[in-house]
Amino acid sequence: MTSDTSYLKADEMLLNMGPQHPSTHGVLRVVIRTDGEIIRHATPHIGYLHRCKEKIAETMTYPQYIPYTDRMDYLAAMSNNFAFCWAVEKLGGIATTERAEYIRVIVNELQRIASHLVAFGTYGLDMGAFTPFLYSFRERESIIDIFERLCGARLTYSYGRIGGLMRDLDEKSIDMTRRFVDDFDTKWDEYNDLLSNNEIFIKRTANVGVLPADVAIAYGCTGPMLRGSGVKHDLRKDDPYSIYDRFEFDVPVGEGKMGTVGDCWDRYWVRMAEMKESSRIIRQALDALPEGPYLNQKVGRIIKPAYGEIYFRAENPRGELGFYIVSVGEKKPYRCSVRAPSFCNLSVLTEMSHDTLIADMVAIIGSIDIVLGEVDR
Amino acid sequence: MTGALSNEPLWYQLLIAVIKASVLMGALLGVTGWLVLAERKIIAWLQGRPGPNRAGPMGLFQPVADVLKLLTKEESIPPFVNKILFIAAPAIITITAMVSYAIIPWGPNPVWGAISNLNLGVLLFLALSSLGVYSIVLAGWSSNSKYAVLGGLRATAQMISYELSLSMALLAAVMMAGTLNFQLIVEAQRPFWFILLQPLGFFIFFVSAIAESRRTPFDLPEAENELVAGFHTEYSAMKFALFFLGEYMGVILLSGIMATVYLGGYQGPILPGPVWMILKIAVLFFVFVWIRATYPRFRYDHLMQIGWKWLIPLAVLNLIITAVLCLTFPNLVPNAIH
Structure with missing residues (x-):
């Protein structure tokens, strides 16, 4: 963003992107704090697809x-x-x-x-x-x-x-x-x-x-x-x-x-x-x-x-x-x-x-190319 | 209603208007469903897949199935919405789109050519398309949901910005025709279609029209990958269908206006006027679909930049060029305002 919008005092909005969202590529939940269209902070929350893969390995040949x-x-x-x-x-x-x-x-x-x-x-x-x-x-x-x-x-x-x-x-x-x-x-x-x-x-x-x-x-x-x-x-x-x-x-x-x-x-x-x-x-x-x-x-x-x-x-x-x-x-x-x-x-x-903008968020998540099955295991 | 019928009794005028309106509305509502099918088929063809092909031969009954599904679905009004506005919003967009059709001329006959051969047709069209914005804004706002609000905000900014360049492009054509009556604008194109005299104006109008009808690459208000479904996230069943209907009617309407103002309207050799009109609308509609299948979506700030930094200055430039053209070559456009 090139323009300075800091002088505008507006309420921030907490937006829950996911776990059901078209472009989170699975069950990723990102909690974003937005100021209009601008994202101030984004926190990814994971674990919706956790299946204890590593623990299961200990019980298997x-x-x-x-x-x-x-x-x-x-x-x-x-x-x-x-x-x-x-x-x-x-x-x-x-x-x-x-x-x-x-x-x-x-x-x-x-x-x-x-x-x-x-x-x-x-x-x-x-x-x-x-x-x-x-x-x-x-x-x-x-x-x-x-x-x-x-x-x-x-x-x-x-x-x-x-x-x-x-x-x-x-x-x-x-x-x-x-x-x-x-x-x-x-x-x-x-x-x-x-x-x-x-x-x-x-x-x-x-x-x-x-x-x-x-x-x-x-x-x-x-x-x-x-x-x-x-x-x-x-x-x-x-x-x-x-x-x-x-x-x-x-x-x-x-x-x-x-x-x-x-x-x-x-x-x-x-x-x-x-x-x-x-x-x-x-x-x-x-x-x-x-x-x-x-x-x-x-x-x-x-x-x-x-x-x-x-x-x-x-x-x-x-x-x-x-x-x-x-x-x-x-x-x-x-x-x-x-x-x-x-x-x-x-x-x-x-x-x-x-x-970044909300639209950029989608671009960034997409460019990481995550597979949630692997993130959560 | 003006001119030709003003001496007739009132009941006669009304009867003619009702007949014309019912014919057009009937045709329009019937056709819209198959236009959706046409769009899906064209996109499928461009993407190398068969498209809808289950309902009826070649999927021809798909629209019937779609409409039945939408009609029989449960109407859900979420408890957190502003009920009155929530219900009014989809109605507004459909009504404004439908009313706008009254001014499109389908033939040269002053009585039967258009539903309303209005002298201020251009102004009515602009007024109605501005009213249409309210539908989106109210839908986004009354839904009381975060994605819908964002979608509504985007739509407001976008449609207001692009309406400026749209009306300024139209204004240049009006200057050349010397009238605000769409039928007379078509008649003014007897020597040359305005697309030849106004290539820049046509381009500006086309881009603005895509933005105005909120289709890819300007479909930010409903950007499903960012905002789930944008302003109509909370809508379902028939209310959703009305938004859908409004969008498609808007596309045909804008294609119709473009055909009228730039492509010589109902004029053409051999075939009758309405057929030419339908052909021209079909070609423009295909281009709309083609663009949708090809381009990614703009980002919000780019959209604003294109609108304010490119299209509006270009539209102003186009106005100036048109004014100079009208004054230096009065024979080229005999009807122009001098």
Whole structure:
């Protein structure tokens, strides 16, 4: 806001945005103190979707817990599955097969595209543009069709297994993936014509909700939130896990192309650019996909990792998903703690929404791209 | 009622007026439902999905189903509202929209061309559209709910700002035609349609018309992603339907005014006047829908900036250009005020 309205003495209004509100992306409740249209303070209240995920882990064997990871970040269930599998494999020193790792990377990146497509579509919806939403869901549909072929499910996949995968990636699925990736580039350009370069959209998002790099780091923001602020940090590059070091891809960061570094448009653009990079990784992985078993058959149903603890982190579509698992040599974890990227990213909301307009609030929440299932766990 | 019938007895004048009004209102109310369907179908087509297709062949009975649903729904009046204004608000918007149709000319005949061939037609249109603002304001205020109040406030500011540029754009056309009578404005376009002489005026009018009818990208008063449903958050059933009806009638009305003032109204070769009118309104309505499917929504302060810093200065500039044009080329617009 450029105009100074402080001389106007008006009553402030307490507005309860949510838990049922069209643009809080789930059951988030934000209590905002507004002065007319200007937000003076915003407090996010969470916990409406708390399902004791971490406590439940203590009562489950390791493989039994995989379906529960689906339901944290339900827009990136595959990535959650794999992150948990990688964590347990690292904890128990379990080897996977080469082919399984390649398929995991392919599926993980497809999931990243699917997740960012939802972020893109719903962000358009938040801005009042209805059409991008349907376009993005059309493309997401083809990814989900591939996943459905892989595991039969369309949202909560449980496709990862400790030591490999549930099923193999067959020829038809490879074909579908290739066709999707080839098709996606033209669609991506369409999205930019429709939304990214739209003057109204730029006005709504550029210079809005600016998150400086130091604040982002202080709050523990990760993923597109952190990269949007211009920090080049991607675990696939900086702390490579699985076989990510074998692929060539760039890490897009916010450059303040339309306004300030770290504004909503930057965060949005990082996601758009990441989809492009993901399709690059998928192409490389498809070309190098080796033959062989998709599951390490030596891994039994009961896994008893030795005494010890592990913190494994993976670069999820929303940021750094960490699994901290403590094992006491039992078939169940002694403690399993999850570092949810959405939770940390959401915590910076109050900081970002000072003295913005109500419409900006929607833009900011949308640009954080939260999944409440993960925030509350 | 003026001119042609003033020598006839009063009962005859009234009879003719009632016949004309019933025909138009009947057609209008009947058509609005299918216009909603048309809009949904067009948007669906633009978004690559089938759209409503369950009720009847190709979803043609969808409006019937919608109206039946809205009529049979329970009317709920929340206990915290100001009851009288809460009920009056949806009526105001529908009535003002309906009354405005009286002045749109559908043909050159002075008796049957329009319901009311009023000499001050332009003024009546502006007055009625200003009255329509009250509906939104009162709906927002009487609902006594926070989102509705915000929606109402936004609507007031928006509609008042954009009405200025709308009327100033209209004024330039009036200067060229030299009359406030819509039928005579159409007749003044015999040599050239005013869109050719007033491209800037048409643009200003169009943008203001979108804002005036509160549609994307100017749908801030009801911005469902920010204010849930804005000023009509607390409304349901038929009262909600009246708002809906008022909005659509407003869109057709503004398309009609645009067709009349800028696109030569009922003029056109071969086909009769009313058909040309309907065709022109249809084209403009399609553009309204097209814009809705394409653009995101403005932010409140941007909206005000566009209104006050761009459209109103442009409208003033347009007035000045028009005045100069009328004085330097008197043959181009013979009817202009000199």
